[in-house]
Amino acid sequence: MSRPDAILDIRDLTAGYNAVPVIRGISLCVGKGEAVALLGANGAGKSTLLRAVSGLLRATEGAVLLSGETITNLAPEKLVRKGLSHVAEGRRIFRRLSVADNLELGLARMGLSSAETARRFEEQYALFPILHEKRKDPAGALSGGQQQMLAIAQALIRRPTVLMLDEPSTGLAPILIEEVFDKMAQIRAQGVSILLVEQVVERALEFVDHAYLIQGGRLIADGPATELKDSSAIRKAYMGDVSIA
Amino acid sequence: MLLEDFLALMVNGVALGAIYAMVGIGLNIAYKPTNVFNLAQGEFVMLGAMLGWLLLTYVGMPWVAGTLILLVAIGILGGFEERVAVAPHFRADSHHHGWLISTLAFSIIIINIADQVFRADPRFVPPIPGFSLDTIFMGPLSFNTHQVAVVALVVASIFGIEYFYRHTLTGKAISAVAEDRDGARLNGINPLHLTMLSFVAGGAYCALAGIIAAPLLLASTSLGLMLLVKGFMAMALGGVGSQWGTLIGGIVIGCIESISSILLTTGYRQLVLLAVVLLVLLIRPHGLFGKAPGRTV
Numbered sequence: 001m002s003r004p005d006a007i008l009d010i011r012d013l014t015a016g017y018n019a020v021p022v023i024r025g026i027s028l029c030v031g032k033g034e035a036v037a038l039l040g041a042n043g044a045g046k047s048t049l050l051r052a053v054s055g056l057l058r059a060t061e062g063a064v065l066l067s068g069e070t071i072t073n074l075a076p077e078k079l080v081r082k083g084l085s086h087v088a089e090g091r092r093i094f095r096r097l098s099v100a101d102n103l104e105l106g107l108a109r110m111g112l113s114s115a116e117t118a119r120r121f122e123e124q125y126a127l128f129p130i131l132h133e134k135r136k137d138p139a140g141a142l143s144g145g146q147q148q149m150l151a152i153a154q155a156l157i158r159r160p161t162v163l164m165l166d167e168p169s170t171g172l173a174p175i176l177i178e179e180v181f182d183k184m185a186q187i188r189a190q191g192v193s194i195l196l197v198e199q200v201v202e203r204a205l206e207f208v209d210h211a212y213l214i215q216g217g218r219l220i221a222d223g224p225a226t227e228l229k230d231s232s233a234i235r236k237a238y239m240g241d242v243s244i245a
Numbered sequence: 246m247l248l249e250d251f252l253a254l255m256v257n258g259v260a261l262g263a264i265y266a267m268v269g270i271g272l273n274i275a276y277k278p279t280n281v282f283n284l285a286q287g288e289f290v291m292l293g294a295m296l297g298w299l300l301l302t303y304v305g306m307p308w309v310a311g312t313l314i315l316l317v318a319i320g321i322l323g324g325f326e327e328r329v330a331v332a333p334h335f336r337a338d339s340h341h342h343g344w345l346i347s348t349l350a351f352s353i354i355i356i357n358i359a360d361q362v363f364r365a366d367p368r369f370v371p372p373i374p375g376f377s378l379d380t381i382f383m384g385p386l387s388f389n390t391h392q393v394a395v396v397a398l399v400v401a402s403i404f405g406i407e408y409f410y411r412h413t414l415t416g417k418a419i420s421a422v423a424e425d426r427d428g429a430r431l432n433g434i435n436p437l438h439l440t441m442l443s444f445v446a447g448g449a450y451c452a453l454a455g456i457i458a459a460p461l462l463l464a465s466t467s468l469g470l471m472l473l474v475k476g477f478m479a480m481a482l483g484g485v486g487s488q489w490g491t492l493i494g495g496i497v498i499g500c501i502e503s504i505s506s507i508l509l510t511t512g513y514r515q516l517v518l519l520a521v522v523l524l525v526l527l528i529r530p531h532g533l534f535g536k537a538p539g540r541t542v
Protein backbone atom coordinates (compact mmCIF):
# COMPACT_ATOMS: atom_id res chain seq x y z
CA MET A 1 0.00 0.00 0.00
CA SER A 2 2.72 2.45 0.91
CA ARG A 3 4.04 4.49 -1.93
CA PRO A 4 7.57 5.74 -2.45
CA ASP A 5 6.44 9.38 -2.69
CA ALA A 6 4.44 9.27 0.55
CA ILE A 7 4.97 12.13 2.99
CA LEU A 8 2.62 10.67 5.55
CA ASP A 9 2.55 6.90 5.53
CA ILE A 10 0.21 5.14 7.96
CA ARG A 11 0.68 1.39 8.09
CA ASP A 12 -1.74 -1.07 9.69
CA LEU A 13 -2.49 1.27 12.55
CA THR A 14 -4.52 -0.02 15.48
CA ALA A 15 -5.49 2.25 18.36
CA GLY A 16 -8.28 2.76 20.86
CA TYR A 17 -9.25 3.74 24.36
CA ASN A 18 -8.48 1.68 27.45
CA ALA A 19 -7.05 -1.19 25.41
CA VAL A 20 -10.26 -1.52 23.37
CA PRO A 21 -9.32 -0.97 19.72
CA VAL A 22 -11.46 1.59 17.90
CA ILE A 23 -9.52 1.62 14.65
CA ARG A 24 -8.04 -1.61 13.37
CA GLY A 25 -5.26 -2.08 10.89
CA ILE A 26 -5.75 1.10 8.92
CA SER A 27 -3.26 1.97 6.16
CA LEU A 28 -3.30 5.32 4.46
CA CYS A 29 -0.92 7.44 2.38
CA VAL A 30 -0.64 11.12 1.68
CA GLY A 31 1.75 12.12 -1.09
CA LYS A 32 3.66 15.37 -1.42
CA GLY A 33 1.35 18.30 -2.08
CA GLU A 34 -1.57 15.92 -2.16
CA ALA A 35 -4.94 16.38 -0.46
CA VAL A 36 -6.54 13.25 0.92
CA ALA A 37 -9.94 12.86 2.55
CA LEU A 38 -10.80 10.47 5.33
CA LEU A 39 -14.53 9.84 5.29
CA GLY A 40 -16.95 7.83 7.38
CA ALA A 41 -20.05 8.04 9.51
CA ASN A 42 -20.16 9.43 13.05
CA GLY A 43 -18.17 7.21 15.36
CA ALA A 44 -16.36 5.45 12.52
CA GLY A 45 -13.01 6.32 14.10
CA LYS A 46 -11.79 9.23 11.98
CA SER A 47 -10.77 11.44 14.87
CA THR A 48 -9.31 8.45 16.64
CA LEU A 49 -7.04 7.82 13.65
CA LEU A 50 -5.83 11.42 13.61
CA ARG A 51 -5.25 11.34 17.38
CA ALA A 52 -3.22 8.16 17.04
CA VAL A 53 -1.13 9.70 14.27
CA SER A 54 -0.38 12.88 16.20
CA GLY A 55 0.49 10.98 19.36
CA LEU A 56 -2.42 12.07 21.55
CA LEU A 57 -3.44 8.45 21.64
CA ARG A 58 -1.19 5.39 21.80
CA ALA A 59 -1.17 3.18 18.75
CA THR A 60 -1.02 -0.44 19.87
CA GLU A 61 -0.02 -1.82 16.50
CA GLY A 62 1.27 -0.55 13.19
CA ALA A 63 3.51 2.33 12.25
CA VAL A 64 3.42 5.94 11.13
CA LEU A 65 6.12 7.44 8.91
CA LEU A 66 6.58 11.11 8.18
CA SER A 67 8.87 11.80 5.22
CA GLY A 68 10.29 8.32 5.69
CA GLU A 69 11.03 8.74 9.39
CA THR A 70 9.20 6.54 11.87
CA ILE A 71 7.15 8.69 14.23
CA THR A 72 4.90 6.05 15.75
CA ASN A 73 3.77 7.09 19.25
CA LEU A 74 6.01 10.11 19.36
CA ALA A 75 4.65 12.68 21.82
CA PRO A 76 2.54 15.33 20.05
CA GLU A 77 4.67 18.16 21.42
CA LYS A 78 7.71 16.62 19.71
CA LEU A 79 5.88 15.88 16.51
CA VAL A 80 4.95 19.47 15.69
CA ARG A 81 8.63 20.26 15.23
CA LYS A 82 8.90 17.48 12.67
CA GLY A 83 6.37 19.13 10.37
CA LEU A 84 3.05 17.58 11.27
CA SER A 85 0.23 19.88 12.42
CA HIS A 86 -3.10 18.58 13.65
CA VAL A 87 -6.11 20.88 13.84
CA ALA A 88 -8.34 19.00 16.24
CA GLU A 89 -12.08 18.65 16.14
CA GLY A 90 -14.23 21.45 17.54
CA ARG A 91 -12.22 24.65 16.97
CA ARG A 92 -9.93 24.12 19.89
CA ILE A 93 -8.31 27.49 20.13
CA PHE A 94 -7.46 29.08 23.47
CA ARG A 95 -10.54 31.17 24.02
CA ARG A 96 -9.27 33.26 26.90
CA LEU A 97 -6.12 34.34 25.10
CA SER A 98 -5.98 36.92 22.33
CA VAL A 99 -5.79 36.02 18.66
CA ALA A 100 -2.14 37.11 18.51
CA ASP A 101 -1.34 35.09 21.66
CA ASN A 102 -2.88 32.03 20.05
CA LEU A 103 -0.61 32.43 17.05
CA GLU A 104 2.37 33.05 19.31
CA LEU A 105 1.65 29.77 21.10
CA GLY A 106 1.56 28.06 17.73
CA LEU A 107 5.24 28.97 17.50
CA ALA A 108 5.93 28.56 21.22
CA ARG A 109 8.55 25.83 21.07
CA MET A 110 9.92 26.34 17.57
CA GLY A 111 12.91 28.40 18.70
CA LEU A 112 12.65 30.98 15.94
CA SER A 113 14.34 34.38 15.84
CA SER A 114 12.09 37.38 16.39
CA ALA A 115 12.53 38.43 12.75
CA GLU A 116 11.43 34.98 11.59
CA THR A 117 8.54 35.03 14.07
CA ALA A 118 7.38 38.36 12.65
CA ARG A 119 7.59 36.95 9.12
CA ARG A 120 5.47 33.95 10.13
CA PHE A 121 2.83 36.24 11.65
CA GLU A 122 2.78 38.29 8.43
CA GLU A 123 2.22 35.13 6.39
CA GLN A 124 -0.82 34.16 8.42
CA TYR A 125 -2.22 37.68 8.51
CA ALA A 126 -1.87 37.80 4.71
CA LEU A 127 -3.78 34.54 4.35
CA PHE A 128 -6.35 35.49 7.01
CA PRO A 129 -6.73 39.29 7.04
CA ILE A 130 -9.57 39.07 9.55
CA LEU A 131 -7.14 37.68 12.13
CA HIS A 132 -4.96 40.74 11.73
CA GLU A 133 -7.95 42.97 12.26
CA LYS A 134 -8.96 41.07 15.41
CA ARG A 135 -5.47 40.25 16.67
CA LYS A 136 -6.04 41.89 20.05
CA ASP A 137 -9.47 40.39 20.69
CA PRO A 138 -9.90 37.34 22.90
CA ALA A 139 -10.19 34.32 20.63
CA GLY A 140 -13.42 33.32 22.38
CA ALA A 141 -15.05 36.50 21.06
CA LEU A 142 -14.52 35.52 17.42
CA SER A 143 -17.33 34.08 15.32
CA GLY A 144 -17.32 30.35 14.61
CA GLY A 145 -15.81 30.80 11.17
CA GLN A 146 -13.11 33.12 12.45
CA GLN A 147 -12.26 30.68 15.24
CA GLN A 148 -11.77 27.95 12.66
CA MET A 149 -9.51 30.23 10.63
CA LEU A 150 -7.52 30.92 13.78
CA ALA A 151 -7.21 27.21 14.53
CA ILE A 152 -5.89 26.63 11.01
CA ALA A 153 -3.53 29.61 11.15
CA GLN A 154 -2.18 28.40 14.48
CA ALA A 155 -1.29 25.06 12.90
CA LEU A 156 -0.01 26.64 9.71
CA ILE A 157 2.27 29.20 11.31
CA ARG A 158 4.75 26.39 11.99
CA ARG A 159 4.94 25.78 8.23
CA PRO A 160 4.08 22.08 8.46
CA THR A 161 4.67 19.68 5.61
CA VAL A 162 1.47 17.83 6.53
CA LEU A 163 -1.69 19.45 7.85
CA MET A 164 -4.36 17.21 9.36
CA LEU A 165 -7.75 18.89 9.67
CA ASP A 166 -10.60 17.34 11.64
CA GLU A 167 -13.97 18.54 10.39
CA PRO A 168 -13.03 22.18 9.86
CA SER A 169 -16.45 23.02 8.40
CA THR A 170 -18.61 21.63 11.20
CA GLY A 171 -21.22 24.08 12.43
CA LEU A 172 -20.44 26.71 9.83
CA ALA A 173 -22.87 28.38 7.42
CA PRO A 174 -22.50 27.29 3.75
CA ILE A 175 -20.78 30.50 2.74
CA LEU A 176 -18.20 30.03 5.50
CA ILE A 177 -17.70 26.41 4.55
CA GLU A 178 -16.84 27.66 1.09
CA GLU A 179 -14.36 30.07 2.63
CA VAL A 180 -12.69 27.27 4.58
CA PHE A 181 -12.31 25.22 1.39
CA ASP A 182 -11.00 28.28 -0.37
CA LYS A 183 -8.29 28.71 2.28
CA MET A 184 -7.44 25.03 2.15
CA ALA A 185 -6.96 25.34 -1.59
CA GLN A 186 -4.54 28.21 -1.03
CA ILE A 187 -2.66 26.22 1.61
CA ARG A 188 -2.41 23.28 -0.71
CA ALA A 189 -1.16 25.51 -3.50
CA GLN A 190 1.75 26.36 -1.20
CA GLY A 191 2.76 22.70 -1.29
CA VAL A 192 1.37 21.58 2.07
CA SER A 193 -0.01 18.04 2.07
CA ILE A 194 -3.48 17.81 3.57
CA LEU A 195 -5.31 15.01 5.34
CA LEU A 196 -8.90 16.12 5.72
CA VAL A 197 -11.71 14.63 7.77
CA GLU A 198 -15.03 16.02 6.59
CA GLN A 199 -18.76 15.58 6.97
CA VAL A 200 -19.53 17.62 3.85
CA VAL A 201 -18.66 14.65 1.69
CA GLU A 202 -19.48 16.00 -1.77
CA ARG A 203 -17.53 19.18 -1.25
CA ALA A 204 -14.62 17.26 0.24
CA LEU A 205 -14.47 14.92 -2.74
CA GLU A 206 -14.38 17.90 -5.10
CA PHE A 207 -11.39 19.20 -3.19
CA VAL A 208 -9.18 16.16 -2.64
CA ASP A 209 -7.22 13.90 -4.97
CA HIS A 210 -7.81 10.71 -3.12
CA ALA A 211 -10.21 9.50 -0.44
CA TYR A 212 -10.37 6.72 2.12
CA LEU A 213 -13.60 5.40 3.57
CA ILE A 214 -13.74 3.88 7.01
CA GLN A 215 -16.55 2.14 8.78
CA GLY A 216 -16.51 0.68 12.25
CA GLY A 217 -12.81 1.41 12.53
CA ARG A 218 -11.86 -0.44 9.36
CA LEU A 219 -10.94 0.72 5.92
CA ILE A 220 -13.67 -0.31 3.51
CA ALA A 221 -12.65 1.48 0.31
CA ASP A 222 -10.24 3.98 -1.13
CA GLY A 223 -9.59 5.47 -4.51
CA PRO A 224 -9.28 8.63 -6.55
CA ALA A 225 -11.89 11.18 -5.48
CA THR A 226 -13.51 11.31 -8.90
CA GLU A 227 -14.15 7.57 -8.87
CA LEU A 228 -15.40 7.37 -5.30
CA LYS A 229 -17.89 10.16 -5.84
CA ASP A 230 -20.36 7.92 -7.61
CA SER A 231 -19.54 4.65 -5.91
CA SER A 232 -21.91 2.74 -3.71
CA ALA A 233 -19.18 2.44 -1.08
CA ILE A 234 -19.84 6.00 0.01
CA ARG A 235 -23.46 5.31 0.66
CA LYS A 236 -22.56 2.16 2.50
CA ALA A 237 -20.06 3.96 4.72
CA TYR A 238 -22.62 6.53 5.77
CA MET A 239 -25.63 4.27 6.04
CA GLY A 240 -23.71 1.87 8.23
CA ASP A 241 -24.53 -1.79 8.38
CA VAL A 242 -27.76 -2.31 6.46
CA SER A 243 -28.78 -5.22 8.64
CA ILE A 244 -29.06 -2.89 11.66
CA ALA A 245 -31.27 -0.36 9.89
CA MET B 246 -18.69 47.57 70.62
CA LEU B 247 -16.60 50.70 70.38
CA LEU B 248 -15.67 51.97 66.93
CA GLU B 249 -12.00 51.69 67.86
CA ASP B 250 -12.41 48.05 68.84
CA PHE B 251 -14.39 47.27 65.71
CA LEU B 252 -11.80 48.86 63.45
CA ALA B 253 -8.96 47.07 65.20
CA LEU B 254 -10.75 43.76 64.63
CA MET B 255 -11.32 44.62 60.99
CA VAL B 256 -7.66 45.50 60.46
CA ASN B 257 -6.70 42.25 62.06
CA GLY B 258 -9.23 40.44 59.88
CA VAL B 259 -7.93 42.00 56.68
CA ALA B 260 -4.29 41.11 57.49
CA LEU B 261 -5.30 37.58 58.49
CA GLY B 262 -7.41 37.33 55.35
CA ALA B 263 -4.49 38.42 53.18
CA ILE B 264 -2.49 35.51 54.57
CA TYR B 265 -5.35 33.06 53.92
CA ALA B 266 -5.53 34.48 50.41
CA MET B 267 -1.82 33.82 49.88
CA VAL B 268 -2.35 30.16 50.75
CA GLY B 269 -5.30 30.06 48.36
CA ILE B 270 -3.29 31.74 45.62
CA GLY B 271 -0.49 29.23 46.18
CA LEU B 272 -3.06 26.48 45.60
CA ASN B 273 -4.24 28.26 42.44
CA ILE B 274 -0.69 28.51 41.07
CA ALA B 275 -0.09 24.78 41.35
CA TYR B 276 -3.61 23.93 40.21
CA LYS B 277 -3.69 25.94 37.00
CA PRO B 278 -1.85 23.67 34.56
CA THR B 279 -2.42 20.47 36.52
CA ASN B 280 -5.96 20.40 37.91
CA VAL B 281 -4.29 19.14 41.05
CA PHE B 282 -4.72 20.72 44.45
CA ASN B 283 -1.43 20.32 46.23
CA LEU B 284 -2.60 19.35 49.69
CA ALA B 285 0.97 19.59 51.01
CA GLN B 286 1.00 23.34 50.52
CA GLY B 287 -0.34 24.02 54.01
CA GLU B 288 2.79 22.31 55.32
CA PHE B 289 4.94 24.36 52.93
CA VAL B 290 3.56 27.45 54.66
CA MET B 291 4.34 25.86 58.02
CA LEU B 292 7.87 25.06 56.83
CA GLY B 293 8.23 28.65 55.65
CA ALA B 294 7.37 29.83 59.14
CA MET B 295 9.44 27.26 61.07
CA LEU B 296 12.52 27.44 58.86
CA GLY B 297 12.05 31.22 58.96
CA TRP B 298 12.43 30.99 62.71
CA LEU B 299 15.47 28.73 62.30
CA LEU B 300 17.27 30.95 59.79
CA LEU B 301 16.22 34.40 60.98
CA THR B 302 15.84 34.04 64.74
CA TYR B 303 17.99 31.03 65.67
CA VAL B 304 20.84 31.43 63.16
CA GLY B 305 20.30 35.19 62.91
CA MET B 306 20.62 35.57 59.16
CA PRO B 307 19.57 38.83 57.50
CA TRP B 308 15.90 38.74 56.48
CA VAL B 309 16.37 38.99 52.73
CA ALA B 310 19.10 36.33 52.53
CA GLY B 311 17.24 33.95 54.83
CA THR B 312 14.01 34.40 52.91
CA LEU B 313 15.68 33.80 49.57
CA ILE B 314 17.22 30.56 50.79
CA LEU B 315 13.84 29.52 52.09
CA LEU B 316 11.99 30.24 48.85
CA VAL B 317 14.54 28.31 46.84
CA ALA B 318 14.58 25.37 49.27
CA ILE B 319 10.80 25.02 49.49
CA GLY B 320 10.44 25.64 45.76
CA ILE B 321 12.76 22.68 45.20
CA LEU B 322 10.73 20.65 47.68
CA GLY B 323 7.61 21.47 45.64
CA GLY B 324 9.35 20.36 42.45
CA PHE B 325 10.49 17.17 44.16
CA GLU B 326 6.95 16.50 45.33
CA GLU B 327 5.69 16.98 41.79
CA ARG B 328 8.17 14.41 40.48
CA VAL B 329 7.44 11.73 43.10
CA ALA B 330 3.79 12.35 43.98
CA VAL B 331 2.13 13.95 40.97
CA ALA B 332 3.98 13.33 37.70
CA PRO B 333 3.50 9.53 37.87
CA HIS B 334 -0.27 10.09 37.78
CA PHE B 335 0.07 12.19 34.64
CA ARG B 336 2.18 9.60 32.89
CA ALA B 337 -0.49 6.98 33.38
CA ASP B 338 -2.76 7.62 30.42
CA SER B 339 -6.13 7.62 32.12
CA HIS B 340 -7.03 10.26 34.67
CA HIS B 341 -7.22 9.27 38.28
CA HIS B 342 -7.54 11.16 41.49
CA GLY B 343 -4.46 9.50 42.90
CA TRP B 344 -2.92 12.91 43.57
CA LEU B 345 -5.42 13.37 46.39
CA ILE B 346 -3.77 10.59 48.34
CA SER B 347 -0.19 11.21 47.21
CA THR B 348 -0.09 14.94 48.00
CA LEU B 349 -1.82 14.26 51.32
CA ALA B 350 0.77 11.58 52.06
CA PHE B 351 3.54 14.03 51.23
CA SER B 352 2.05 16.54 53.64
CA ILE B 353 1.80 13.95 56.43
CA ILE B 354 5.47 13.08 55.98
CA ILE B 355 6.45 16.75 56.24
CA ILE B 356 4.39 17.41 59.37
CA ASN B 357 5.74 14.32 61.10
CA ILE B 358 9.34 15.24 60.38
CA ALA B 359 8.70 18.84 61.44
CA ASP B 360 7.13 17.68 64.71
CA GLN B 361 10.22 15.59 65.44
CA VAL B 362 12.62 18.41 64.64
CA PHE B 363 10.88 21.44 66.06
CA ARG B 364 8.52 20.09 68.76
CA ALA B 365 5.22 21.84 69.24
CA ASP B 366 6.16 25.19 70.87
CA PRO B 367 5.27 28.34 68.97
CA ARG B 368 8.28 30.42 67.90
CA PHE B 369 8.81 34.05 67.14
CA VAL B 370 9.85 35.20 63.66
CA PRO B 371 10.83 38.85 63.09
CA PRO B 372 8.71 41.07 60.83
CA ILE B 373 9.87 42.22 57.40
CA PRO B 374 12.81 44.64 57.90
CA GLY B 375 11.65 48.25 57.98
CA PHE B 376 8.28 47.21 59.37
CA SER B 377 7.27 46.48 62.91
CA LEU B 378 4.66 44.91 65.14
CA ASP B 379 4.27 48.03 67.30
CA THR B 380 0.77 49.38 67.29
CA ILE B 381 0.23 52.73 65.58
CA PHE B 382 -2.84 54.85 66.33
CA MET B 383 -4.39 57.03 63.65
CA GLY B 384 -7.65 58.55 64.80
CA PRO B 385 -9.91 55.61 65.61
CA LEU B 386 -7.65 53.27 63.61
CA SER B 387 -4.97 51.07 65.15
CA PHE B 388 -2.65 48.78 63.23
CA ASN B 389 0.99 47.81 62.85
CA THR B 390 3.16 48.37 59.80
CA HIS B 391 3.84 44.66 59.29
CA GLN B 392 0.10 44.15 58.74
CA VAL B 393 0.16 46.86 56.09
CA ALA B 394 3.20 45.28 54.47
CA VAL B 395 1.51 41.86 54.32
CA VAL B 396 -1.54 43.27 52.55
CA ALA B 397 0.62 45.33 50.17
CA LEU B 398 2.75 42.28 49.38
CA VAL B 399 -0.28 40.15 48.52
CA VAL B 400 -1.68 42.85 46.24
CA ALA B 401 1.69 43.33 44.55
CA SER B 402 2.12 39.59 44.10
CA ILE B 403 -1.29 39.31 42.44
CA PHE B 404 -0.34 42.02 39.97
CA GLY B 405 2.89 40.13 39.29
CA ILE B 406 1.15 36.77 38.84
CA GLU B 407 -1.47 38.19 36.50
CA TYR B 408 1.20 39.96 34.49
CA PHE B 409 3.09 36.70 34.19
CA TYR B 410 0.04 34.74 32.98
CA ARG B 411 -0.98 37.41 30.48
CA HIS B 412 2.24 38.78 29.11
CA THR B 413 4.98 36.16 29.17
CA LEU B 414 5.18 33.23 26.78
CA THR B 415 5.53 30.72 29.62
CA GLY B 416 2.55 32.28 31.38
CA LYS B 417 0.45 32.09 28.23
CA ALA B 418 1.52 28.49 27.75
CA ILE B 419 0.33 27.72 31.30
CA SER B 420 -3.01 29.38 30.54
CA ALA B 421 -3.21 27.32 27.35
CA VAL B 422 -2.54 24.06 29.21
CA ALA B 423 -5.16 25.04 31.81
CA GLU B 424 -7.73 25.59 29.10
CA ASP B 425 -6.99 22.65 26.82
CA ARG B 426 -4.21 20.24 27.64
CA ASP B 427 -4.34 18.28 24.37
CA GLY B 428 -4.68 21.50 22.38
CA ALA B 429 -1.54 22.83 24.03
CA ARG B 430 0.36 19.63 23.24
CA LEU B 431 -0.64 19.92 19.58
CA ASN B 432 1.05 23.32 19.66
CA GLY B 433 4.29 21.83 20.89
CA ILE B 434 3.86 22.70 24.56
CA ASN B 435 4.92 20.00 27.00
CA PRO B 436 2.51 20.21 29.95
CA LEU B 437 4.81 18.17 32.20
CA HIS B 438 7.42 20.94 32.19
CA LEU B 439 4.82 23.50 33.21
CA THR B 440 3.40 21.18 35.85
CA MET B 441 6.78 20.97 37.53
CA LEU B 442 7.35 24.72 37.21
CA SER B 443 3.99 25.47 38.79
CA PHE B 444 4.70 23.23 41.74
CA VAL B 445 8.04 24.95 42.29
CA ALA B 446 6.38 28.37 42.07
CA GLY B 447 3.46 27.33 44.29
CA GLY B 448 5.90 25.98 46.88
CA ALA B 449 8.01 29.14 46.92
CA TYR B 450 4.92 31.33 47.16
CA CYS B 451 3.65 29.34 50.15
CA ALA B 452 7.05 29.64 51.82
CA LEU B 453 6.79 33.42 51.47
CA ALA B 454 3.30 33.27 52.95
CA GLY B 455 4.71 31.36 55.91
CA ILE B 456 7.58 33.69 56.63
CA ILE B 457 5.42 36.83 56.58
CA ALA B 458 2.52 35.18 58.43
CA ALA B 459 4.73 33.96 61.26
CA PRO B 460 5.24 37.36 62.97
CA LEU B 461 1.44 37.72 63.24
CA LEU B 462 0.45 34.13 63.98
CA LEU B 463 3.64 32.75 65.60
CA ALA B 464 5.36 29.82 63.94
CA SER B 465 4.26 26.39 65.06
CA THR B 466 3.98 23.01 63.42
CA SER B 467 0.18 23.08 63.74
CA LEU B 468 0.00 26.10 61.43
CA GLY B 469 -0.10 24.11 58.18
CA LEU B 470 -3.41 22.30 58.39
CA MET B 471 -5.24 25.36 59.73
CA LEU B 472 -3.93 27.55 56.92
CA LEU B 473 -4.60 24.91 54.26
CA VAL B 474 -8.25 24.80 55.29
CA LYS B 475 -8.56 28.60 55.40
CA GLY B 476 -6.73 28.92 52.08
CA PHE B 477 -9.15 26.46 50.50
CA MET B 478 -12.09 28.40 51.90
CA ALA B 479 -10.70 31.69 50.57
CA MET B 480 -10.18 30.15 47.14
CA ALA B 481 -13.57 28.44 47.01
CA LEU B 482 -15.30 31.63 48.14
CA GLY B 483 -13.48 33.81 45.63
CA GLY B 484 -13.44 31.32 42.78
CA VAL B 485 -10.81 28.77 41.79
CA GLY B 486 -8.31 30.37 39.44
CA SER B 487 -9.19 33.94 40.39
CA GLN B 488 -6.40 35.59 42.40
CA TRP B 489 -8.38 38.76 43.14
CA GLY B 490 -11.40 36.66 44.05
CA THR B 491 -9.25 34.61 46.42
CA LEU B 492 -8.01 37.82 48.06
CA ILE B 493 -11.59 39.02 48.61
CA GLY B 494 -12.56 35.56 49.84
CA GLY B 495 -9.65 35.54 52.28
CA ILE B 496 -10.50 38.97 53.62
CA VAL B 497 -14.17 38.02 54.09
CA ILE B 498 -13.09 34.94 56.04
CA GLY B 499 -10.49 36.83 58.05
CA CYS B 500 -12.97 39.54 59.02
CA ILE B 501 -15.76 37.13 59.94
CA GLU B 502 -13.30 35.23 62.07
CA SER B 503 -11.91 38.31 63.69
CA ILE B 504 -15.26 39.93 64.50
CA SER B 505 -16.82 36.70 65.70
CA SER B 506 -13.85 36.07 67.97
CA ILE B 507 -15.25 38.44 70.56
CA LEU B 508 -18.90 37.53 69.98
CA LEU B 509 -18.74 33.75 69.75
CA THR B 510 -16.87 30.81 71.23
CA THR B 511 -14.38 28.96 69.01
CA GLY B 512 -16.77 26.17 68.06
CA TYR B 513 -19.51 28.52 66.93
CA ARG B 514 -17.00 30.69 65.09
CA GLN B 515 -16.01 27.81 62.80
CA LEU B 516 -19.68 27.03 62.31
CA VAL B 517 -20.51 30.58 61.24
CA LEU B 518 -17.55 30.57 58.86
CA LEU B 519 -18.58 27.31 57.23
CA ALA B 520 -22.19 28.49 56.97
CA VAL B 521 -21.08 31.63 55.11
CA VAL B 522 -18.86 29.66 52.73
CA LEU B 523 -21.58 27.10 52.03
CA LEU B 524 -24.21 29.78 51.52
CA VAL B 525 -22.06 31.62 48.97
CA LEU B 526 -21.26 28.40 47.14
CA LEU B 527 -24.95 27.48 47.11
CA ILE B 528 -25.75 30.74 45.35
CA ARG B 529 -22.56 30.91 43.26
CA PRO B 530 -21.11 27.41 42.85
CA HIS B 531 -17.96 28.73 41.17
CA GLY B 532 -17.35 31.31 43.88
CA LEU B 533 -17.76 35.06 43.83
CA PHE B 534 -15.38 35.66 40.92
CA GLY B 535 -14.87 32.18 39.49
CA LYS B 536 -15.64 31.27 35.91
CA ALA B 537 -17.57 28.17 35.04
CA PRO B 538 -15.24 25.74 33.27
CA GLY B 539 -14.93 26.98 29.68
CA ARG B 540 -15.24 23.68 28.02
CA THR B 541 -15.51 20.03 28.78
CA VAL B 542 -14.30 17.86 25.95
Ligand SMILES: Nc1ncnc2c1ncn2[C@@H]1O[C@H](COP(=O)(O)OP(=O)(O)OP(=O)(O)O)[C@@H](O)[C@H]1O
Nearest residue numbers: 017022040041042043044045046047048049089167
Ligand atom coordinates in the same frame (compact mmCIF):
# COMPACT_ATOMS: atom_id res chain seq x y z
N1 LIG C 1 -12.24 9.42 24.84
C1 LIG C 1 -12.85 8.31 24.44
N2 LIG C 1 -12.98 7.25 25.27
C2 LIG C 1 -13.60 6.12 24.87
N3 LIG C 1 -14.14 5.94 23.67
C3 LIG C 1 -14.06 6.95 22.79
C4 LIG C 1 -13.42 8.19 23.12
N4 LIG C 1 -13.49 9.00 22.05
C5 LIG C 1 -14.15 8.32 21.10
N5 LIG C 1 -14.48 7.08 21.53
C6 LIG C 1 -15.20 6.07 20.75
O1 LIG C 1 -14.43 5.76 19.62
C7 LIG C 1 -15.27 5.58 18.49
C8 LIG C 1 -14.76 6.44 17.36
O2 LIG C 1 -14.83 7.81 17.72
P1 LIG C 1 -14.24 8.97 16.83
O3 LIG C 1 -14.37 10.21 17.59
O4 LIG C 1 -12.92 8.55 16.33
O5 LIG C 1 -15.27 8.96 15.63
P2 LIG C 1 -15.36 9.96 14.40
O6 LIG C 1 -15.31 9.13 13.18
O7 LIG C 1 -14.38 11.04 14.54
O8 LIG C 1 -16.84 10.51 14.59
P3 LIG C 1 -17.41 12.00 14.37
O9 LIG C 1 -17.73 12.12 12.95
O10 LIG C 1 -18.62 12.00 15.25
O11 LIG C 1 -16.37 12.96 14.83
C9 LIG C 1 -16.67 5.94 18.92
O12 LIG C 1 -17.40 4.73 19.09
C10 LIG C 1 -16.50 6.61 20.23
O13 LIG C 1 -17.58 6.29 21.09
Ligand SMILES: [Mg+2]
Nearest residue numbers: 046047048089
Ligand atom coordinates in the same frame (compact mmCIF):
# COMPACT_ATOMS: atom_id res chain seq x y z
MG1 LIG D 1 -14.46 13.01 14.90
